[in-house]
Amino acid sequence: MSIAYFNGAYLPLEEVRISPLDRGFLFGDSVYEVIPSYAGEFFLLTEHLERLQRSLAAVRIRNPYDAGAWSALLAELLACNADPATPDLGVYLQVTRGVAPRDHAFPANAQPTILAMVSPIRPLPDRIRTEGVAAITGEDRRWGHCDIKATTLLANVLARQSATEQGAAEAILLRDGQLTEGAASNVLLVLDGQLVTPPLEPSVLPGVTRSRVLDLARELGYPVAERPVSENELAQAAEIWLTSSTREILPVTRLDERAVGGGRPGPVWQAVHTAYQNAKPGAPASEPMQSGGAV
Ligand SMILES: Cc1ncc(COP(=O)(O)O)c(C=O)c1O
Incomplete structure (x- = not known):
């Protein structure tokens, strides 16, 4: 049974009780982070805590902790969940505006509700490493502030369900x-x-993995451009990747039923994926970096 952190206490996840008047439940009035850890060590924790602070400030929820207190709290959560069978854990962390009688306007004195819980991060299956994954395209029907990592994710849920x-x-x-x-x-x-990749605008979450992957690609010598990408260009791409903290870098080899590039994970993905694996905490001593050049 996994252990969660809830409003100051560590307890079995099943024992967490959230009020029906919590504004996270009623309005999706909350923000979140998902932070990966490998072999008991967080990866890019500072970047995740900075984004949490930006999201909280953007929706005017008080940050209950400073970075040092968050780090200690989350390290304790990892320690509570240490298990050699699942050495790599993603921490889901949510802060809501708190509990108050239902009214859209902010309550005067609510205390933020804090929940953190873990789930395993599994290594990339061999089948995906060799064959990649399929993706579909769909209309972006989300609100205008997708740069805020808010839990109000209904449009994302519907899009993923279609996929x-x-x-x-x-x-x-x-x-x-x-x-x-x-x-x-x-x-x-x-x-x-x-x-x-598209530039950081309100329609794009400033992904922590995105940023690390762009840095690694630059270090490998690949030319990188953050610029608008049209639907037509997406259809012409030699490689397409998806990045996120728990799925890392996934190669897309079929888009809307058509093969992407050669229909297999491409050479640039291979190089950057390897560099990413070597950058993670607990990675074995890395191979010398393969040089990149034009891709
Ligand atoms: C909409 C959206 N964009 C991008 C990302 C990737 O962000 P990160 O790399 O920080 O996990 C996520 C992660 O869950 C997401 O939900």
């Missing part, structure tokens, strides 16, 4: 003919000799 029903791992979203991101991931493409 699941079509046997795909993700829905890649388009707004006015332009790529935004995935239902729960950022999207990167290898296109005309460059690694390309």
Whole structure:
């Protein structure tokens, strides 16, 4: 049974009780983070805590802790859940505006509700490493502040469900003919000799993995461009990747039933995926970096 952190206490997840008047439940009035850990050590924790602070500030919820207190609390949560069978854990962390009589306007004195819980991160299955995953495209019907990591995710849920029903791992979203991101991931493409991804705008979550992957690609010598990507360019890409903290870098090899590039995970994905694995805590001593060049 996994242990959760709930409003100051560590307890079995099943024993957590959330009020029906919690604004996270009633309005989706809350923000969240998902933070990966490997072999008991967090990966990119500072970046996740900075984004949490930005999300909280954007919706005007008081951050209950500073970075040091968050780090200690989350380290304790990992220790409570230490299990050699599942060495790699993702921490889901949610902060709501708190419990108050139902009214849309902010309550005067609510205390933020804090929940953190863990789930295993599994290594990439061999089948995906060799064959990749399928994705579909869909209309981006989300609100105008997707740069805030809010729990109000109904449009994302519906998009992912469409993908699941079509046997795909993700829905890649388009707004006015332009790529935004995935239902729960950022999207990167290898296109005309460059690694390309949409710029950070309100329609895109500033993914922590996205940022690390772009840095690794630059270090490997691949040209990187953050610029708008059209639906047509998406269809022409030699490689398409999805990035997120728990799925890491997934190669998309079928988009809307058509093969992407050669229909197999591409060489740039291979190189950047290897660099990402080597950058994670607990990684074995890394191989020398393969040089990149034009892609
Ligand atoms: C909509 C959306 N975009 C992008 C991401 C990737 O963000 P990160 O790499 O920080 O996990 C996520 C992660 O869940 C997401 O939900």
